[in-house]
Amino acid sequence: MTPTVYSDAMRDEAVAWFVRLQECDDETVWLEHQDWLEANPAHAAAYSAVERLWIESDDLPQLEAAEPAAEVIDLSARRAARFGRYRYWLPAAAAAAMVGAVSLQFERGSGETYRTGADATRVVALADGSRIVLNRNTEVTVHLARNRRAAELASGEAAFDIRHEADRPFVVAAGGREIRVLGTEFDVLNDAGAFGVTVRRGLVAVSGTGGTAAARLPAGTALLRPPGARSDTVSRANPDDAFAWTHGQLVYADRPLDAVARDLARYGGGTVSVDPALRDTRVTGVIRIGDPATLDRQLEQLLPIRIEQHNGQRAIVPARH
Structure with missing residues (x-):
C-alpha cells in the first residue's frame, strides 16, 4: 500500500491540533478535530505521524494514584528538539483531564x-x-x-x-x-x-x-x-500484540506469569494458580489459542514449568529436574 503523502502545511496543522488537544476539555473542539481528520486522508496521515513521533520520542512515565491532577512537566530537550518550534507544557504522566466522563445512565434491562x-x-x-x-x-x-x-x-x-x-x-x-x-x-x-x-x-x-x-x-x-x-x-x-487474540494467538512480551495464568483460566475455564516460587517469572513468546491441554503444553515448552491438575483446577509449578 502506498503511504498517504501530506504537505508541510498539513504537518504543521497536525502539530497544532496535537498541541491544542493536550489540555482541551471542550468536546466541541474534539469534534472539530475529528471533522478535520475526516476531511482529507492526508490530514489523518499527518496527525498519525505526529502521534507516532510523540510516542517514539521518549518513554511514557507511570500514572501514580497520588499524583495531583494539576501537576505539569516541561518537554524534555529531546522532545523539544524533535518538535522544533512547538514547545509546550503537558500534564504529568503524558495524560491530562479530557472531556468529562459521561455517566452511563440507561434503564435496567435496556440494551x-x-x-x-x-x-x-x-x-x-x-x-x-x-x-x-x-x-x-x-x-x-x-x-x-x-x-x-x-x-x-x-x-x-x-x-x-x-x-x-x-x-x-x-x-x-x-x-x-x-x-x-x-x-x-x-x-x-x-x-x-x-x-x-x-x-x-x-x-x-x-x-x-x-x-x-x-x-x-x-x-x-x-x-x-x-x-x-x-x-x-x-x-x-505494540497494538498488534494486544489484538493478536482476534487472530487466534496470544503474544507476550516480558509479561508476568500471573497474567498468563489469568489468560489460561479465561480460555480454559476454572482457575489456574501459580506456585509462589514462580511469582517473578516473566514470559516472552507466542501461544496458539486452543483447548486447555494445547495451551498448557505450549506454555510448558516456553518455560521450565509444568501444569498439574487437581480436582479440575490447574496449578503452574516448577518443572522437575
Whole structure:
C-alpha cells in the first residue's frame, strides 16, 4: 500500500491540533478535530505521524494514584528538539483531564447483551457501523440511543472499532472505569481484577480513580492496572500484540506469569494458580489459542514449568529436574 503523502502545511496543522488537544476539555473542539481528520486522508496521515513521533520520542512515565491532577512537566530537550518550534507544557504522566466522563445512565434491562463461552470468539456488527470482537468468556451489553452510544464490558476482553458520529460519542464502561472515544480502535480487558486498555488507532480518554485525572492514550500506548495494584501504568505498546487474540494467538512480551495464568483460566475455564516460587517469572513468546491441554503444553515448552491438575483446577509449578 502506498503511504498517504501530506504537505508541510498539513504537518504543521497536525502539530497544532496535537498541541491544542493536550489540555482541551471542550468536546466541541474534539469534534472539530475529528471533522478535520475526516476531511482529507492526508490530514489523518499527518496527525498519525505526529502521534507516532510523540510516542517514539521518549518513554511514557507511570500514572501514580497520588499524583495531583494539576501537576505539569516541561518537554524534555529531546522532545523539544524533535518538535522544533512547538514547545509546550503537558500534564504529568503524558495524560491530562479530557472531556468529562459521561455517566452511563440507561434503564435496567435496556440494551443488547452479547456473550461468548470458552470455545470461540464472536464478531458483533452494530447498527451505527461500529464493530466489536468479543474474546472468549466475555460479556458486553451495548446501548444505542438517539443521543448516546455506550457499551458495558461486564467481564472478559473485547476489541472495539468505533465509527465516528459527531453528535453521539461512544463510552465503554469496564472495571469501574469509563473509556470515552469519538472514533478509534482499541482493546479493553476487564478480567479477574485486571484492567487494561490498548489503543491501535486514534485517541481515547480513560477515567481516573480516587479523584485522579483521566488518562489520555494515543495510538500505540497501553494502560494497565494488574489485580491489587494501586496505580495505573502507561507505556508504549505494540497494538498488534494486544489484538493478536482476534487472530487466534496470544503474544507476550516480558509479561508476568500471573497474567498468563489469568489468560489460561479465561480460555480454559476454572482457575489456574501459580506456585509462589514462580511469582517473578516473566514470559516472552507466542501461544496458539486452543483447548486447555494445547495451551498448557505450549506454555510448558516456553518455560521450565509444568501444569498439574487437581480436582479440575490447574496449578503452574516448577518443572522437575
